[in-house]
Amino acid sequence: MKRLQLFLTTAFLLALPNLALAAEIKANKTITISMFLVIIGITLAVVVNAARKTKTAADFYAAGGGITGTQNGWAIAGDYMSAASFLGISGMISLYGYDGFMYSVGWLVAYITVLLVVAEPCRNAGKYTLGDILSFRTQPKPVRAVCALSVVAVSTFYLTAQMVGAGKLMALLVGFSYTFSIVGVGILMVGYVVFGGMTATTWVQIIKAGLLMSGAFLISILVGYKAGFNPIGFFSDIVNNPNIQDHVSKMLLKDGIQISGEAAGQRFLEPGLFLKNPLDQISLGMALVLGTAGMPHILMRFFTVPTAQAARKSVIIAMWIIGGFYVLTTLLGFGAAIHVTPQGVTAVDKGGNMATLILAQQLGADIAPIVGDIFLAFLCSVAFATILAVVSGLVLAASAAIAHDIYVNVIKDGHADQHEQVMAARITSLVVGAMGIVIGIAAEKQNVAHLVALAFAVASSGNLPVVVLSLFWRRMNTAGVICGLVVGTVVSIGLVMVSPNMTYPQNIANGAKKTIEAMEKKIAAGETLNEKDAKALDQAKKDFAANDGGTSILGLKAPIFPLKNPGILSIPIGFMAAILGALAFREKRAEEMFDEIYVRQNTGIGMAKAIDH
Amino acid sequence: MAQTYDWAAIAKNPKFIELHHRKQRFLFGWWAFSTVYYFLLPIGAAYATDLFKIKLLGNVNFGYLFALSQFFVSWGLAHYYAHVANKDFDRLTREVVSEFVK
Numbered sequence: 001m002k003r004l005q006l007f008l009t010t011a012f013l014l015a016l017p018n019l020a021l022a023a024e025i026k027a028n029k030t031i032t033i034s035m036f037l038v039i040i041g042i043t044l045a046v047v048v049n050a051a052r053k054t055k056t057a058a059d060f061y062a063a064g065g066g067i068t069g070t071q072n073g074w075a076i077a078g079d080y081m082s083a084a085s086f087l088g089i090s091g092m093i094s095l096y097g098y099d100g101f102m103y104s105v106g107w108l109v110a111y112i113t114v115l116l117v118v119a120e121p122c123r124n125a126g127k128y129t130l131g132d133i134l135s136f137r138t139q140p141k142p143v144r145a146v147c148a149l150s151v152v153a154v155s156t157f158y159l160t161a162q163m164v165g166a167g168k169l170m171a172l173l174v175g176f177s178y179t180f181s182i183v184g185v186g187i188l189m190v191g192y193v194v195f196g197g198m199t200a201t202t203w204v205q206i207i208k209a210g211l212l213m214s215g216a217f218l219i220s221i222l223v224g225y226k227a228g229f230n231p232i233g234f235f236s237d238i239v240n241n242p243n244i245q246d247h248v249s250k251m252l253l254k255d256g257i258q259i260s261g262e263a264a265g266q267r268f269l270e271p272g273l274f275l276k277n278p279l280d281q282i283s284l285g286m287a288l289v290l291g292t293a294g295m296p297h298i299l300m301r302f303f304t305v306p307t308a309q310a311a312r313k314s315v316i317i318a319m320w321i322i323g324g325f326y327v328l329t330t331l332l333g334f335g336a337a338i339h340v341t342p343q344g345v346t347a348v349d350k351g352g353n354m355a356t357l358i359l360a361q362q363l364g365a366d367i368a369p370i371v372g373d374i375f376l377a378f379l380c381s382v383a384f385a386t387i388l389a390v391v392s393g394l395v396l397a398a399s400a401a402i403a404h405d406i407y408v409n410v411i412k413d414g415h416a417d418q419h420e421q422v423m424a425a426r427i428t429s430l431v432v433g434a435m436g437i438v439i440g441i442a443a444e445k446q447n448v449a450h451l452v453a454l455a456f457a458v459a460s461s462g463n464l465p466v467v468v469l470s471l472f473w474r475r476m477n478t479a480g481v482i483c484g485l486v487v488g489t490v491v492s493i494g495l496v497m498v499s500p501n502m503t504y505p506q507n508i509a510n511g512a513k514k515t516i517e518a519m520e521k522k523i524a525a526g527e528t529l530n531e532k533d534a535k536a537l538d539q540a541k542k543d544f545a546a547n548d549g550g551t552s553i554l555g556l557k558a559p560i561f562p563l564k565n566p567g568i569l570s571i572p573i574g575f576m577a578a579i580l581g582a583l584a585f586r587e588k589r590a591e592e593m594f595d596e597i598y599v600r601q602n603t604g605i606g607m608a609k610a611i612d613h
Numbered sequence: 614m615a616q617t618y619d620w621a622a623i624a625k626n627p628k629f630i631e632l633h634h635r636k637q638r639f640l641f642g643w644w645a646f647s648t649v650y651y652f653l654l655p656i657g658a659a660y661a662t663d664l665f666k667i668k669l670l671g672n673v674n675f676g677y678l679f680a681l682s683q684f685f686v687s688w689g690l691a692h693y694y695a696h697v698a699n700k701d702f703d704r705l706t707r708e709v710v711s712e713f714v715k
Contacts, residue, residue: 098676102658105651105683112647112687115694116640232671239672269674270666271658278659285655289648312698316691323684596620602632603706605618605714 025348025358027173027380028373035381039207040188043388046203050196057408057421060197061128061400062303067202069310073317076301078205078212079393080107080292080318081325083165083386084452086212089326091352093333094345095247096274097238097267100333103275104326106285108319110292115315118293121471121601122302123311129303129397130296130463131405134470137593138478144405150485151296151401153493154458156439158297159394161451163440166387172349173357173380182440189391190433193399194426198304201392208382208389209321215382216328219356219375222363223335238334239265243341248273268337280563287453287567291460294467297397308604332356339363395433403428450501450564457496457566461574462488469578471601476582477590483581488574495566500559505550507558508543515540623713632705639697647690654680 058064067075085107093100126133131147163182170181192200227234238244239262248264251273259267267273275281292298302311336345336355339362348354360379365372403425408416416424466484469476496502519537522529529537551557561569600606623629658665658676665676 098658098680101677102654102680105654105680109647109651109683109687112644112690115691116644232673235672235677266668266672266674269672269677271662271676275655275658278655281655281659282652285652289651309699309703312695316695319688319691323688327681327684593620595624596618598633599618599620599623599629602629602636603623603709605623605710 031377047196047200050199054197056418060425063198067304069313072314074209075202075205076318077321078209078389082390087353090333091355094336094355095352099274106288108323110288111319113293119311120308124604125601129400137590148401148405155394155398157451158455161448164448186437192392193429205389208385211382220328220331247342283565283568287456287460290464291456294459294464297393399429399432457492461492461570465575465578474594477587479585480578480582484578487577492570498560502552505547509547512540512543
């Protein structure tokens with residue numbers, strides 16, 4: 001606890017001096033908007049083409065099972081890598097070195113679970129949604145209803161984080177207003193999903209993954225060129241860079257450690273500058289490793305390929321793209337640290353999210369000023385495509401849960417013809433997309449960073465245990481699925497609500513108080529405050545007055561649960577709840593049907609029925 | 614079109630049982646290996662800092678190479694699985710399927 005508070009205060013103090021700096025990054029509007037229009041044009045052409053082919057429910061939800069393994073691999077990568085991994089992780093590396101790189105590893109390792117545990121069984125035993133797998137040998141109505149709620153919760157958390165990020169990014173880069181950005185992104189996303197269903201969503205994701213990899217590759221080549229393509233030399237450039245050394249010295253001074261020169265530079269390549277709580281890292285790791293395999297929008301991708309072999313191939317291709325991207329991200333992050341400098345990165349955005357973009361502009365401008373503008377515009381459009389691809393996948397997953405699980409199978413008892421099913425899916429997507437826009441606009445001033453952690457926590461603690469137990473455990477049944485989903489979801493949300501992710505005004509007040517005391521000490525010592533310090537003092541006084549005695553949304557002065565990521569506690573609880581629920585209410589039919597689901601998921605026998613051509 | 618299957622009979626078929634045993638051993642074993650290998654990274658970064666600091670190639674230290682190795686281990690494992698699945702699991706599956714699906 002103490003350590004965490006110290007960390008929060010340090011983070012707060014670190015953020016302070018940057019308030020005074022006001023560097024900006026602005027993309028060339030003409031070039032950027034032209035590139036956006038090209039992307040919009042291409043994707044809309046794809047949608048028109050896909051819309052003509054989308055006639056049945058299988059077309060809408062699963063692209064008729066007609067996506068190849070390679071295509072699906074690119075689409076999984078496109079679905080998965082959000083703007084946060086594109087901009088956030090390279091920014092983290094540019095400011096904190098090794099810790100940023102370490103953070104990225106779990107996002108790839110997560111796919112081992114997808115590959116070994118869920119991909120092929122889901123292809124063999126599933127149809128369109130998570131609910132199809134979970135309701136296979138249970139009482140379908142209650143299971144589908146609860147499952148749809150959980151899917152909508154995960155998708156909404158993730159979607160809100162993406163929408164708010166999109167609005168802020170577009171405002172910062174291109175100067176569009178926040179609301180205009182959200183509405184624009186929202187309309188495109190709704191258009192893709194409503195008219196083109198899974199086929200259009202898949203192609204938007206493939207195009208995005210291609211753009212993302214080309215962008216990362218291009219800038220990496222330039223970074224490599226600057227280092228003479230000598231990896232050993234690249235690392236000594238980092239260690240010997242006076243700006244990085246200075247940045248590290250200042251960060252460590254806050255913890256009372258004094259090092260400088262080469263030792264400080266080398267420290268940038270060692271762990272512990274940012275991720276200071278190992279338990280939180282392990283907890284996040286658990287949520288990633290198990291949560292990715294429980295993400296409804298990722299699971300849904302496996303229903304689009306015709307065979308288990310294609311599902312297998314698609315995960316392996318996705319792993320090369322995702323892993324390759326994170327390795328390139330190291331070059332981008334360290335490249336930004338060397339060429340833009342950590343000081344230059346924080347001057348534009350204290351979280352470091354603009355590092356790659358500034359790097360691209362700067363390396364391009366070294367060739368010619370216009371090239372810098374083109375590179376920046378290109379990366380802005382990569383970010384734009386990235387947002388579109390991820391939000392479309394989420395809207396599709398949430399709509400499928402509502403239209404297919406709740407409307408068709410709970411309300412209509414499975415009796416709806418193809419036309420009605422597709423209509424239901426389209427109307428639902430429209431409503432879900434509209435809700436996404438409204439929530440995105442409403443959440444502008446909210447702290448949404450914790451929503452991604454929350455989505456992974458719910459996916460790993462609620463969805464994954466019941467998927468695994470349904471596929472592999474004979475005694476799993478209706479009560480097990482419902483207990484697992486409800487308890488896993490509620491515990492994850494509950495723990496995040498009382499975790500340090502929330503805003504605790506008292507912590508801000510305490511931090512401000514320290515600044516005030518430090519400044520007053522200076523005054524008492526007879527020093528006159530310079531302009532920056534005077535401003536900091538004013539701000540601290542305001543912060544103190546506004547926040548002292550305040551409480552979080554739940555009325556807490558300080559977090560009760562010490563970790564930002566609840567996985568380490570909520571995942572075992574989710575598994576326990578599912579197992580105990582199943583054992584407490586044994587169900588003969590579910591146990592008898594285990595042979596069927598187990599044979600199906602292993603062999604794919606009976607799958608033709610599921611594709612429904 | 615709808616053929617009905619005797620699922621219990623398939624589940625008791627010796628070939629299916631062999632498939633099930635081989636897959637279970639492989640999947641669980643390698644999943645556990647990959648998970649342990651991954652968690653050594655955050656645990657080591659926190660508690661084995663002296664090891665992570667050792668410089669191996671110029672300024673490149675053990676910690677960096679260990680983090681990088683995670684990528685290659687994951688890719689390697691993915692391909693090893695594909696190799697075994699394409700060769701053994703798919704063959705056994707085909708044999709089971711051909712016995713029961715007419």
